[in-house]
Amino acid sequence: MKTFRIGGIHPKENKFSAGKKIQQTELPKQVVIPLAHYIGAPGEPVVKKGDLVKAGQLIGKANGFISANIHSSVSGKVNKIDVQLDASGYKRPAVFIDVDGDEWLETIDRSGEIVRECHLSKEEILRKIQDAGIVGLGGATFPAHVKLSPPPGKKAEVLVINGVECEPYLTCDHQLMLEKGEEIVVGITIIMKVLDVKRAVIGIENNKPDAIENLRKIASQYNGIEVVPLKVQYPQGGEKQLIDATIGRQVPSGALPIEVGAVVQNVGTTFAIYEAVQKNKPLIERVMTVTGKSAVSPSNYLVRIGTLLTEVVNQAGGVPDGTGKIIGGGPMMGRSLMNLNVPMAKGSAGILFMPDEESIRKPMKNCIRCTKCVTVCPMGLEPFLLMNQSERNMWTEMEKERVMDCIECGSCSYTCPSNRPLLDYIRFGKTSVGAIIRNRAVKSVTK
Amino acid sequence: MDKLIISPAPHIHGGDTVSKNMLAVIVALIPALLVGFYFFGLGALIITVTAVVSCVLFEYLIQRFVLKTEPTVSDGSAALTGLLLALNLPSNFPVWMVIVGSLVAIGIAKMSFGGLGNNPFNPALVGRVFLLISFPVEMTSWPVPVPFSTKYLDAVTAATPLASMKGHLGTIPDTLHLFLGNTGGSMGEVSALAILIGLAYLLYKKIISWHIPVSILATVFVFTGILHFANPTLFASPVAHLFTGGLMLGAVFMATDYVTSPMNTRGMLVYGVGIGIITVLIRAFGAYPEGVSFAILIMNAFTPLINTYIKPKRFGEKRK
Numbered sequence A: 001m002k003t004f005r006i007g008g009i010h011p012k013e014n015k016f017s018a019g020k021k022i023q024q025t026e027l028p029k030q031v032v033i034p035l036a037h038y039i040g041a042p043g044e045p046v047v048k049k050g051d052l053v054k055a056g057q058l059i060g061k062a063n064g065f066i067s068a069n070i071h072s073s074v075s076g077k078v079n080k081i082d083v084q085l086d087a088s089g090y091k092r093p094a095v096f097i098d099v100d101g102d103e104w105l106e107t108i109d110r111s112g113e114i115v116r117e118c119h120l121s122k123e124e125i126l127r128k129i130q131d132a133g134i135v136g137l138g139g140a141t142f143p144a145h146v147k148l149s150p151p152p153g154k155k156a157e158v159l160v161i162n163g164v165e166c167e168p169y170l171t172c173d174h175q176l177m178l179e180k181g182e183e184i185v186v187g188i189t190i191i192m193k194v195l196d197v198k199r200a201v202i203g204i205e206n207n208k209p210d211a212i213e214n215l216r217k218i219a220s221q222y223n224g225i226e227v228v229p230l231k232v233q234y235p236q237g238g239e240k241q242l243i244d245a246t247i248g249r250q251v252p253s254g255a256l257p258i259e260v261g262a263v264v265q266n267v268g269t270t271f272a273i274y275e276a277v278q279k280n281k282p283l284i285e286r287v288m289t290v291t292g293k294s295a296v297s298p299s300n301y302l303v304r305i306g307t308l309l310t311e312v313v314n315q316a317g318g319v320p321d322g323t324g325k326i327i328g329g330g331p332m333m334g335r336s337l338m339n340l341n342v343p344m345a346k347g348s349a350g351i352l353f354m355p356d357e358e359s360i361r362k363p364m365k366n367c368i369r370c371t372k373c374v375t376v377c378p379m380g381l382e383p384f385l386l387m388n389q390s391e392r393n394m395w396t397e398m399e400k401e402r403v404m405d406c407i408e409c410g411s412c413s414y415t416c417p418s419n420r421p422l423l424d425y426i427r428f429g430k431t432s433v434g435a436i437i438r439n440r441a442v443k444s445v446t447k
Numbered sequence B: 001m002d003k004l005i006i007s008p009a010p011h012i013h014g015g016d017t018v019s020k021n022m023l024a025v026i027v028a029l030i031p032a033l034l035v036g037f038y039f040f041g042l043g044a045l046i047i048t049v050t051a052v053v054s055c056v057l058f059e060y061l062i063q064r065f066v067l068k069t070e071p072t073v074s075d076g077s078a079a080l081t082g083l084l085l086a087l088n089l090p091s092n093f094p095v096w097m098v099i100v101g102s103l104v105a106i107g108i109a110k111m112s113f114g115g116l117g118n119n120p121f122n123p124a125l126v127g128r129v130f131l132l133i134s135f136p137v138e139m140t141s142w143p144v145p146v147p148f149s150t151k152y153l154d155a156v157t158a159a160t161p162l163a164s165m166k167g168h169l170g171t172i173p174d175t176l177h178l179f180l181g182n183t184g185g186s187m188g189e190v191s192a193l194a195i196l197i198g199l200a201y202l203l204y205k206k207i208i209s210w211h212i213p214v215s216i217l218a219t220v221f222v223f224t225g226i227l228h229f230a231n232p233t234l235f236a237s238p239v240a241h242l243f244t245g246g247l248m249l250g251a252v253f254m255a256t257d258y259v260t261s262p263m264n265t266r267g268m269l270v271y272g273v274g275i276g277i278i279t280v281l282i283r284a285f286g287a288y289p290e291g292v293s294f295a296i297l298i299m300n301a302f303t304p305l306i307n308t309y310i311k312p313k314r315f316g317e318k319r320k
Helices: A122-131 A172-179 A181-195 A209-219 A239-247 A267-279 A309-315 A372-376 A383-391 A395-400 A411-415 A422-446 B018-066 B077-087 B095-113 B123-134 B175-180 B192-204 B211-230 B238-243 B247-254 B265-285 B292-309
Strands: A030-034 A058-061 A076-085 A091-099 A158-162 A199-205 A225-230 A262-266 A285-292 A299-304 A323-328 A350-355
Touching: A030 A076, A058 A091, A122 A181, A122 A267, A158 A181, A158 A239, A158 A267, A172 A181, A172 A209, A172 A267, A172 A285, A181 A199, A181 A209, A181 A225, A181 A262, A181 A267, A199 A209, A199 A239, A209 A225, A225 A239, A239 A262, A262 A267, A267 A285, A285 A309, A299 A309, A309 A350, A372 A383, A372 A411, A383 A395, A383 A422, A395 A422, A411 A422, B018 B077, B018 B095, B018 B192, B018 B247, B077 B095, B077 B123, B077 B247, B095 B123, B123 B292, B175 B192, B175 B238, B192 B247, B211 B238, B211 B247, B211 B265, B238 B247, B247 B265, B247 B292, B265 B292
Parallel strands: A158 A199, A158 A262, A199 A225, A285 A350
Antiparallel strands: A030 A091, A076 A091, A285 A299, A323 A350
C-alpha cells in the first residue's frame, strides 16, 4: 500500500460522522459574509446598505490576482458592511445580509441532473472558476484559478486529487465522495482540460473503502483517471506528501508542486469547480462536519457561507456538556475558537468539540532526546533542534535548518513524550525567519 | 461553555510519556534479569535491589535538598539507571561499592548536568567505569554460574570467556553456552538470548530503532572476522566475540540510551560503527579484555559532533 516516504503518524481516527448523509441546514435569519478569507487580499464590496441581493449574486470583487470573488449565499437585504471577528481571531470586513426567502440567480442550474459534457475552451473554464470565487476547500483557501494557471515555462503533467482527509474526526470529503462521486469525476475532467494533462490520480486513504470503490467504478468510464488507495498516515493530505504518496515525486525545498509537474486539488474544490462550470453556481455553500466524542449527533451538513457557527451547532444538537475547547477544522491543524459567533467561511471543514479533559495540555518536561519528533517529521526536519534555536532567537541557524520547509502538521508536538510545544516554537521561528527573508528580498530589489 | 480554552494546534496528543518509555525498557530487561537471578542467585538479587533503591533515593535526595526542585523519580529513569548498573556488575560485588557506583552514576553523571535529558554520558556506564577503575580487583572477579546459588560474597570465581580470549587463546566455551548464558560474567551480560528477546520487544514497541544495535554488532562481526581470518591463533572467531562480554548488553541497552545517542538514523549508524571499531580495538589490542563501556562513552562524547554534521534525510533531497 502506497504512502509518503518520510515520517508520519497515525492518530486515532475517531470518524464518528462517517457515512452520515449530508443534511441541509435551515436558512439563518442573517448571514455575515467575510470579504476576506484566510489567504489573499480582501475583496472590494460591490453592494451597499439597503441593496436587495439574490443567492449567487456578486457582493465582493476580487482585489488582485491572488484574491477571490465573494457572492451572497442567500437572498435578502444588505443590512450593513462592517467588521466581524472571524474564525482566525481577527476582525475582518464582512457584508451582513438579512435573509428574506430563498431566491437564486436565474442563471444557476439548481436541478440535480448531472451535466457531463463541457464544450468550453480552456480560457472560458478558467474565467468561470475565477468568477465563481472558488478557493481551495481543504483549508488553505488558496484561489483555485491561480493554482490552475501554471507560471510561464512550467507545464503540468499530472493532476492529483486529494481525497485523503487525513485529519481525524472530519468526514465531509468522505461523504462528498460517496454522494457526489460522478460530479467530482466530471470536475476532474474539466480541470484536466484546463491544465491540458492526460493523467489524473485520486488519492484516498484505505480507511474509506466505500469511497475508493465508488470513485473507481465511476472513473473507469473516463480516460486517464485512476484511484490510488493509500495507507492511512497523517499528514498525507499535505500537498507535498500526497504527491510523493501517489506519484512518487518529491517537491524540492521551497518549490511549488508544478516543479515536479503536479497540480493538487481537493475533492471538495473539484466538486465546487464542477458546480461553477457546469451549473453556473458560485461557491456559496459547502459541506462541513460537526463532531466530537460527546457531540449530540455527529454528522455532515451543507451550510451556506456566512452562516454563524452558532446556528449550525444549534441545528446539530447544541454544544455538548463538558466541552472545554471548540475547534474550527480538524484536531491536528484546526484553530480553537473563542466563541461560536463567527461566520462559516469557505475554508471551514468542521466544528469539533473537545471534552474538558482533552482540552488542556499536560505540563512540559525536559527533552529526553528520544528522536521521536525527528522520526515523525514528514519534511525530514529536526523539531527538537528548531525549538531550541527558536527559544534562543537563532534565526540564521533556523533558516539553515530549513525551518521554512515546515508544513505545521503538528506531528512533532503530537508525538513528544515530554509534551514539549515543539510546533508553537517552530511557528514562532518561521514568522521571524519569514520576515527576515522578505526584508532581504526588498533590499535586493531596492539596491 | 463561557470559558473556552484557546491554544495553538495540534489539539490532540498521542499519549506517549517519558515514564512509558522507561517502563518499556525495564520490561525489556526482565529476561536478562531472570537469567541473572537464575545463574547467580542471591548475589544478583542483592545487587539489583541495592542499585535500584540507591539510584532512586540519590536522585530524590539531590532534587529535594540540593537542587530544590520537584523530584521526578516517578518517571522511572533513575530506576532504569540502577537496573542497568546492576546488570553490569559481578554478582559478588560488595554492597557498599554498589552504593558508591550509584552515587557516581546519579549524582555526578546525571544530576550535576541538569538531570534527565542533559547528561552527555550514559550514567550507568559512568558508574560502572568509575567502579572498574577504582576497584579493579572486585570488578574483575567473576562468579562461576551456579543455578539458584545462595552464595554471595563467597562465590567461586573464574576468568570470563572474554579474558580467556585475550592475548593467547584459552578455552572458549561453546557458542550455545555463550548464547544461553551459562558462562562467567556480569549478571546481565551472560545470556545473548535474553538480551535479544529484550531487543525484539524494544523494536516491537518502537522504543528504539534497529540502527544502533545492528551497526555495532555488524561492525564487531566484520572487524573481528578480518582479524580472525588474518591470525586464527591470536584472535577469537567473530561469533565468539558477538556472544561474549558486554557487547550484546551494551549494543542493545547501553548504546541506545536516548539522551546520549545521536538524533537521527544516519547519525546512529556512524555512532554504532564507531562503537564497534573502538570495542574491537580495545578487545584485540588494549590493556583491558573488554572495551564496550569505554567505546560507548567515547562515542557519547562524539554525539554532539555527529548531530551537528549529520542531518536526517530531508524531504525532496536529491539522491547523490
